[in-house]
Amino acid sequence: MIRVGIVGISGFGGKVLLDILLKHKDVRITYVAANSTTGRVDDIWPEFRRRTDLVCTKYDPAQAIEHCDLLFLALPHMESMKIVDPLLKAGKKVIDLSADYRLKKTSLYKKWYSAEHMDRKNISKAVYGLPEIFRAKIGKAKFIANPGCYPTAALLGLAPLVSVQGSNVASVIIDAKSGVSGAGRKVAEGFMFCFVNENFKAYRVLNHQHTPEISQYLGIMAGRELPTVFVPHLLPINNGILETIYVSLKKAVSQVRLEDLYRKFYKTEPFVRVMPNGVQVEIKNVVNTNFCDISISLSDDRKLVVITSVIDNLVKGAAGQAVQNMNIMYGFEEQEGLL
Ligand SMILES: NC(=O)c1ccc[n+]([C@@H]2O[C@H](COP(=O)([O-])OP(=O)(O)OC[C@H]3O[C@@H](n4cnc5c(N)ncnc54)[C@H](OP(=O)(O)O)[C@@H]3O)[C@@H](O)[C@H]2O)c1
Numbered sequence: 502m503i504r505v506g507i508v509g510i511s512g513f514g515g516k517v518l519l520d521i522l523l524k525h526k527d528v529r530i531t532y533v534a535a536n537s538t539t540g541r542v543d544d545i546w547p548e549f550r551r552r553t554d555l556v557c558t559k560y561d562p563a564q565a566i567e568h569c570d571l572l573f574l575a576l577p578h579m580e581s582m583k584i585v586d587p588l589l590k591a592g593k594k595v596i597d598l599s600a601d602y603r604l605k606k607t608s609l610y611k612k613w614y615s616a617e618h619m620d621r622k623n624i625s626k627a628v629y630g631l632p633e634i635f636r637a638k639i640g641k642a643k644f645i646a647n648p649g650c651y652p653t654a655a656l657l658g659l660a661p662l663v664s665v666q667g668s669n670v671a672s673v674i675i676d677a678k679s680g681v682s683g684a685g686r687k688v689a690e691g692f693m694f695c696f697v698n699e700n701f702k703a704y705r706v707l708n709h710q711h712t713p714e715i716s717q718y719l720g721i722m723a724g725r726e727l728p729t730v731f732v733p734h735l736l737p738i739n740n741g742i743l744e745t746i747y748v749s750l751k752k753a754v755s756q757v758r759l760e761d762l763y764r765k766f767y768k769t770e771p772f773v774r775v776m777p778n779g780v781q782v783e784i785k786n787v788v789n790t791n792f793c794d795i796s797i798s799l800s801d802d803r804k805l806v807v808i809t810s811v812i813d814n815l816v817k818g819a820a821g822q823a824v825q826n827m828n829i830m831y832g833f834e835e836q837e838g839l840l
Pocket of ligand 1: 576682818
């Protein structure tokens with residue numbers, strides 16, 4: 502049994518972590534914290550009445566270190582980097598759900614997050630927590646940079662193709678759509694019911710901060726930089742992401758070979774489901790689960806692959822994947838708490 506803490510319990514990611522970890526047989530939640538929100542967790546999230554007596558306090562590093570073996574940080578970017586170093590120095594394991602340690606180049610962080618990185622020395626210690634690609638490294642890691650929601654759906658959708666056919670890929674276009682919880686709990690006019698309901702729009706076109714994260718890890722998988730375009734959209738639903746990914750190839754491939762590639766790549770993966778030929782993925786089939794569902798189609802000239810990939814942004818795109826990473830780090834059953 503390990504002792505875990507959740508920092509950011511009053512946020513959406515923190516709430517889903519709480520839900521999963523309360524059901525996990527190998528952990529005890531011993532510390533929960535936030536910033537301005539304090540008090541009983543079942544007052545902050547009334548649906549947890551009779552499930553927990555935990556009390557949220559303002560984050561205090563000494564308390565976190567005393568009470569926990571592992572900390573989940575579900576904080577806005579720029580906040581995790583202020584608190585990671587003392588936790589690592591105290592020998593604690595950390596899984597950070599923010600974007601602070603995902604990009605290996607601080608110049609990219611500055612460009613896309615408009616800020617200087619304040620904890621450069623720990624960036625190289627962070628292992629990117631995408632289990633399907635980096636499981637061996639995660640198993641030995643003390644510090645995980647949990648992937649972003651859009652990058653998770655994109656990288657899982659593309660991994661088999663770019664890993665094996667990287668030199669054959671001419672370009673990648675990712676047309677992504679997310680539910681509103683992707684923006685977190687903070688209230689902003691554009692995310693209010695009246696602005697989102699019965700509406701659909703693109704935002705941050707060619708300018709979204711997940712672009713360099715997707716490019717960085719596609720490049721690692723392909724062994725070279727891939728020309729990639731990423732455009733997100735806001736869906737009038739609470740949870741879920743669907744990405745339609747167009748991959749132009751230089752040389753034609755066969756449908757049978759393509760399907761075979763995806764099935765073999767994910768054959769032993771507990772949380773990736775490749776759809777039968779002709780069956781399209783749907784958001785409703787993955788909401789509240791840690792699954793990523795993937796469909797693949799091929800154009801008549803066999804040089805355009807269309808991949809559709811769906812996840813729950815708060816589960817496989819955040820808290821569920823974080824718990825999957827913890828399970829791998831500690832040698833627990835990988836599905837524990839997640840099925
Ligand atoms: N939402 C998603 O779908 C999603 C998916 C993948 C990754 N992520 C990433 O995960 C992180 C959390 O996202 P979220 O959607 O859960 O955000 P959120 O709903 O806005 O919650 C943020 C949480 O952080 C707490 N917090 C802020 N500053 C703090 C500080 N200095 N010390 C302690 N606690 C502090 C807030 O507490 P107060 O209430 O006290 O302010 C709140 O509990 C973000 O970096 C986000 O980019 C989110």
